[in-house]
């Protein structure tokens with residue numbers, strides 16, 4: 001948590017206003033109750049209905065034993081229930097732990113165990129996968145299912161007639177646990193408070209020009225920090241705007257939705273922007289995208305040629321967003337010149353976001369020189385949840401978060417992302433911690449040693465390659481064998497390596513570590529050859 005003098009300053013400057021998520025929805029239901037908050041297919045939920053259903057669900061969850069401070073793993077697709085569940089938990093002061101729909105037994109089991117979750121809320125079948133099977137790894141958590149519950153508790157059965165609820169949480173308390181992209185063996189959890197998160201949401205809504213007439217299309221998973229807060233679905237609710245949910249991100253689903261719902265703003269990762277641009281450019285009859293004002297692109301570096309096509313092909317403005325679930329979010333501004341919008345990843349939200357760019361010895365570098373990005377501020381965490389040892393490495397003694405990103409600063413404080421120092425693969429915006437995948441692969445009998453690295457990819461930006469040293473006397477493991485093995489271990493599909501290369505030994509750096517750089521260039525050389 002923030003030291004007292006910082007907390008006092010953030011309050012004095014009007015960033016932390018003492019609002020909880022429950023306050024936000026209550027205020028919106030009072031001022032804009034009749035307006036539509038969420039559109040999910042044919043279903044429309046008004047602000048008043050959302051508030052009413054969230055309270056009834058809070059009562060049902062309370063009856064089931066969910067209490068203030070308890071953790072609840074939430075894994076839901078882009079559906080209206082998501083909002084009812086999270087606002088019910090916010091009302092109780094129970095902490096949602098935001099899992100992604102792509103997560104499988106390995107991740108869900110870990111989240112439930114590590115957070116000692118009392119409940120696991122998921123869906124029945126989504127994208128061909130039966131999420132109810134994950135109940136097997138939920139441990140002590142009660143499995144609650146939206147849709148057909150099978151043998152488990154049905155979410156529908158929990159909406160009680162309104163009843164007295166105990167006092168809710170305080171604004172300075174942790175509201176939820178968000179997931180870190182991570183670079184270590186096990187995913188880290190990010191504790192965000194009502195005060196700090198809602199500040200970033202309000203400021204983001206302002207920067208992105210949201211008004212009650214805005215229509216925000218949620219394309220990426222709603223629980224991802226970008227979709228949730230930059231300004232995302234919570235920003236839209238803050239602005240009394242309308243959230244439209246896309247069940248899938250493909251052009252065939254999304255383009256008609258934009259036309260019919262008169263969407264004004266949406267957020268995507270670079271490969272999706274690329275896909276939409278190609279789809280629209282190739283259509284003889286252009287879809288009606290006249291309502292779309294702003295396409296936000298973030299999560300991974302946007303290539304210059306793609307950035308240049310957004311305006312001409314989609315007829316809307318581009319905004320680059322460089323953010324992280326740990327806090328700091330940078331935006332290009334709506335009135336910035338094209339030069340800045342197309343070639344930088346924006347500047348921080350807050351005048352009190354402290355940005356340091358340093359060399360390998362933590363010494364500041366000159367503007368224009370690439371260095372490690374460190375940051376501290378009114379909505380950037382000071383430590384991961386229950387991860388004392390890791391926190392000593394991930395934060396400086398004076399509380400700066402080491403983002404692991406390599407950036408350079410341009411005039412006006414605009415940042416350009418130049419690379420990464422952390423052992424992470426950014427596969428089209430989906431983050432993969434190399435060590436997490438390595439630890440799974442090391443349990444395979446034919447694997448003696450392994451290093452997982454990013455390899456460049458024209459579409460996704462990066463893909464994953466596992467370099468493997470085979471165990472003596474064992475047949476060298478192949479890509480299908482290792483992929484099948486990881487799937488069986490219940491690892492999310494996006495973390496499963498795209499390539500495998502078997503080596504006799506690893507190149508070693510001066511300090512005795514496996515040289516990932518040499519592995520990457522060896523792969524680039526063999527691919528060219």
Ligand code: J2J
Nearest residue numbers: 181225226230298299300301321322323324325345417
């Ligand atoms: C290059 N790298 C980027 C960008 C994120 C808004 C937008 C994105 C996220 C997000 C988010 C990048 N160019 N434009 O939470 O609120 C890489 C960096 C960063 C990491 C964070 C938000 N935008 N990145 O992507 O927690 O490496 O958040 O440190 O998933 O993504 O990942 P994540």
